[in-house]
Amino acid sequence: MKKAKATVLTCGDYRIQETVHRWLAENGYFGKSDEIIVFGGTRDLVKPLDDDHFEYLLRQLELSVEMHDPDEILLIDHQDCGGYGIDATIECGQDLQDDKRCHERFSALAKELIEARFPDRAVKCCYVDLPGSVSQINFDEASVEGREIEKDDDDDND
């Protein structure tokens, strides 16, 4: 089996493309990791508009894990993401710190879900701002609060 360093899930927004790829290169991931690029990044894991969206994204992750046995799964969301903004799950155009806090809450949910589905993998979450910085989200910090987020359906999608 071929071995990937990581499976990277991120958004297709062109505004973060250079930043994400530069960060992946600087951190030894680029060219060694599978990339799953979908609009909204983690959104369809944590608050899909349709069950099919969840199933499709989970299938993509499963394929990468089955084929390339990554050590890590990296979830990379970003500022002003239209995938989250389409139904104002996270409003677009917010102040950076407010936007980041909202994304941290959803990233925490995505991390829990991915850890449950892929218990052998390390799961890391990052946040990209539009000026071009990438920060890894530290869930030990008190900033992750208010994790009770309304969801349209349960997590028991099979």
Ligand SMILES: [Zn+2]
């Ligand atoms: Zn986006």
